[in-house]
Amino acid sequence: xxxxxxxxxxxxxxxxxxxxxxxxxxxxxxxxxxxxxxxxxxxxxxxxxxxxxxxxxxxxxxxxxxxxxxxxxxxxxxxxxxxxxxxxxxxxxxxxxxxxxxxxxxxxxxxx
Amino acid sequence: xxxxxxxxxxxxxxxxxxxxxxxxxxxxxxxxxxxxxxxxxxxxxxxxxxxxxxxxxxxxxxxxxxxxxxxxxxxxxxxxxxxxxxxxxxxxxxxxxxxxxxxxxxxxxxxxxxxx
Numbered sequence: 001x002x003x004x005x006x007x008x009x010x011x012x013x014x015x016x017x018x019x020x021x022x023x024x025x026x027x028x029x030x031x032x033x034x035x036x037x038x039x040x041x042x043x044x045x046x047x048x049x050x051x052x053x054x055x056x057x058x059x060x061x062x063x064x065x066x067x068x069x070x071x072x073x074x075x076x077x078x079x080x081x082x083x084x085x086x087x088x089x090x091x092x093x094x095x096x097x098x099x100x101x102x103x104x105x106x107x108x109x110x111x112x
Numbered sequence: 113x114x115x116x117x118x119x120x121x122x123x124x125x126x127x128x129x130x131x132x133x134x135x136x137x138x139x140x141x142x143x144x145x146x147x148x149x150x151x152x153x154x155x156x157x158x159x160x161x162x163x164x165x166x167x168x169x170x171x172x173x174x175x176x177x178x179x180x181x182x183x184x185x186x187x188x189x190x191x192x193x194x195x196x197x198x199x200x201x202x203x204x205x206x207x208x209x210x211x212x213x214x215x216x217x218x219x220x221x222x223x224x225x226x227x228x
Contacts, residue, residue: 004154032214043116043203043219044155051214089154091217098143098207098215099168102154 003027004092006103014111019077021106023090026071028101030092033066033073038087038105047088048075080110114138116220118204124226130192133223137185137206143167144181145217146189147203155203161187194227201225 005024013019023033032051036044050057050066050073057064063076077084087105094101117136125131137144143162147155158177160167163184172179176195181187191198201222207215 006154034216041221043205043222044217045219046216049214049216091154093215097167098209099160100145100157100217102147102156104152104154 004103007106010107012109019080021075021088023073028094034091035075036089082110082112085110118220118223122224127227128193132188132190133202135187135204141206141208143207144187145205149201196227199227
């Protein structure tokens with residue numbers, strides 16, 4: 001069956017450290033993968049996308065890697081801040097027609 | 113630029129009742145999505161429109177759910193009759209593109225539905 005897996009357990013880290021979140025998938029060959037942030041009571045907000053032919057993408061304190069052999073994406077937040085606390089979702093375009101499947105998300109808690 | 117608007121924000125109904133949700137996408141966005149997000153899970157795509165045509169509705173429970181996007185702008189999602197397991201947040205999203213390519217989705221705040 002088709003799956004997108006993210007750590008269901010919350011990730012607790014200290015302010016200033018690097019947070020690393022994982023997104024694993026099976027049975028897909030996505031053209032690209034996206035990461036979203038979702039705060040309680042709000043809709044997801046787009047953060048970054050990475051294409052299948054890209055290994056790494058950066059935006060300010062955010063970095064995404066994409067390994068199509070391992071079928072895995074890693075999402076890093078460097079110098080984390082309490083304001084980074086949220087749920088982070090990965091989404092795959094499985095159809096090349098912008099049909100997205102989302103993972104269940106990982107809750108990040110950054111402690112001051 | 114105004115974001116994606118949804119209403120109502122909250123709705124409480126009894127099982128077997130009907131409910132409708134409304135979405136107004138970002139102006140000029142051709143593609144509109146409806147997602148269902150159950151507590152603790154990621155959004156699940158229910159239906160995808162491109163302009164006023166359906167691109168994908170393979171995960172829409174068609175015996176009770178329906179959606180339309182008249183004139184290729186606003187959209188409504190209806191549940192009739194509602195079941196307890198329909199309790200969730202219903203998210204509307206839109207994206208600019210009309211075909212293929214890389215698209216970024218912009219989400220509305222969602223409608224939180226509780227079925228008693």
